[in-house]
Amino acid sequence: MRELLRDKKRIVFKVGTSTLTHPETGRLDLVKMEKFVRILTDLHNKGKDIVLVSSGAIAVGRTAIGLRERPTERSVKQACAAIGQSRLMMVYQKLFSEYSQNIAQILMTKITIANDTSRHNAENTFRELLGMGVIPIVNENDTVATDEFSLSDNDYLSAIVSAIIKADLVVLLSDIDGLYTDDPNENPDARLIPYVDRITDEMLGMAKGPVTDLGTGGMSSKVEAAGIANDAGADMIIINGNDMDNINRLFEGEEIGTMFRAHKTRHFHLKNYLDR
DSSP, X not given: OGGGGGGOOEEEEEEOHHXXXXXXXXXXXXHHHHHHHHHHHHHHHTTOEEEEEEOOHHHHHHHHTTOOSOOOSHHHHHHHHHHHHHHHHHHHHHHHHTTTOOEEEEEEOHHHHHSHHHHHHHHHHHHHHHHTTOEEEEEXXXXXXXXXXXXXXXXXXXXXXXXXXXXXXXXXXXXXXXXXXXXXXXOTTOOBOOEESSOOHHHHHHOOOOOSSSOSOOHHHHHHHHHHHHHHTOEEEEEETTSXXXXXXXXXXXXXXXXXXXXXXXXXXXXXXXTO
């Protein structure tokens, strides 16, 4: 099954804040980002459609203005996102331009998916950009999102995007090797689960929440996102993003991470997944 990954045509990559930044300072890890951009561009050069869902705006914004900890007040988080999003895109633009790869920014909200007109517009935009050979970089529009209409985290957003663009595969870059039977940081006997055919309540219980103050997701959100992506017809794989070479290993057929097998749900509709 892993060898079949090299034939995947349309792929969504999601990278979290903890993967993009230095844990000591919360600032961007430019060496890691450069390698990530180079690998994505090379995959694109092989003929694959690539979409990147990138976190990091709030972290970049908060370090820019000298905040030591992740803000909890929504207005402060939105202000940090407004500062950080432009800075983050500037870095992506500079890195991708080194390899002559065009990128585009797409900011989404829950309303984008809930409203039929805006969702179809998003589908059309993705289709045109991918047809032009552009790599869209997606994030939630944190500056206008509210508690009621928030997408909760970018694991969830990556699954939503995979459904919108009819992706073949979603790759979540995490700070852990995949889904374990228990928290490997606390239980040395915890085992990595290489394949998941169906997500069960027991499996959801194995997943843990956030382990840093940088991001909003955790393993539980990744497992829930896998359920959406699988229902939409895409495989999802969680791999460790601390070593960007894991992406190449993945597409060379090496058994790394946890793979959630697709099982497209009949009459799948995104609106049914908005009240999670």
